Amino acid sequence: MDLNCADGDTVCELREELLNMGVQTGMTGGSLGFFALCPRGSWVRVTGVPEGLNLDQLAAMRKSFNKDLGFPAEVSIQGSRASGNTGGRSDVDIAVRVSPETFDALLSKRWSSVNAGSSQARIRDHAVATGKITAGDVRPRLSGIKKNIAKMLGDEVDHVDVSVIRVGGAFDQGPFVRIK
Template sequence: MAIVGAVALTVATFGAGAVIGAAAVGAALGAIGGVVMTASSDLIHGEASSPYEYVKSAAQGAVIGAVCGAIFGPVAGIGGGAVVPLTGGQTTVGLGSAMFMGGSSGYIDYSLRELWDGRTPDGGKALESFALGAALGGAFSVGSSWLAKGAERVNGVLKRGASSRVEGTSQALKIPQGLTKEQFEKVSAMIREKVGHLSDDIVVQGSRAKGTAKPTSDIDFAIRVSPEKFDELIKDSFSKVKPPNPGSAKEKTMLHAIETGKIQSGEAKLSKFREQLQQELGMDVDISIIKIGGPFDNPPFTPIK
């Protein structure tokens, strides 16, 4: 009944779709694990289990994997989540959660297997399973974070190379569409004076740089920064005093900024400056901090003067 209640709580919290997806992933991994465990036992003891034993192990693993996946998968983002590199206290909380979920999953996995085979779970072995699961969960969390950051850096290098090639083909206008040379020089000076300390790589991107803008299109100024600098600015913008409360609107905004690689003008404390640029140019303006290699780092670029 406790397991049924836990699954019901997960469904209520994350929705049936997320739970079903996580359960399916857990069932597949559990079935594979059951077969691997039987094969490993055969190799160690020099035995050859029957096909029935392999099918039984796969079925047992699938059921247990589905239960563990349904309970813990949605929390970890399995079956539809995304790996998002976090910073500071968020990383610590994530590691602790992963260890707890790994330990709980190991505890449940051991208990269910013992009950399946008609044995009473041993308390000491159940705790050993919890400890092993916690260790594996923590290792997986750290490894996933390293992989995510590594992939992010590789993607950034590739995008920077692509960006330089596109800029070299002169696909971007030298003066953004809809601006005179005098206007562009004046706002360029205003921008460098205001945010030049953040980066010397400030560009116009989007339709005004491509020459495909409509009369009502805005002009997009991007303050391009390295991934390392972007992480620093995330902390300054959202958690300089203390990390945002879990589940709060501020935390959701921070996580969105991390995922998209873009700090909006409001979070970057540039709202009033954006209004000044709009008054100067007579058009809508977007000025944001963009992580080099991120989803919003899109050439061609027109560098400001």
């Protein structure tokens, strides 16, 4: 990242080096004195990297989704890591954002023939009402991608959640840090 430092501004150049080191390693703002770099700034807002993650991890996530997703979507991190409000080993919330048409097609593929009043009908109705399908309920399943990401992140996170989110639905709430 380039802070456009003036020639000879060694303080700015040092801040730029720290910023770039943080982006590469996933170190958060406080670790690098980032808020001196951008008062009242947000690590995520300036770097585009979710708090506590690094560029290599984002690239690995992107690769998993590019390889295994199987339908058109925008994949983003949302929640505390995207907003910069993490605490301890905060979870990683991944939104697989799809158009209403794709969402409806995924619903029909998964729940084309369910009995009224059954548990599967209730799960489908909840997905329709909230605009959210969990990783294990969508077809093709995303639980394999979820497990790969959780394994890659290891003990750095408490939990990884991957859900298909209908654009414009109740769970389609930013901020988002786009992966794919």
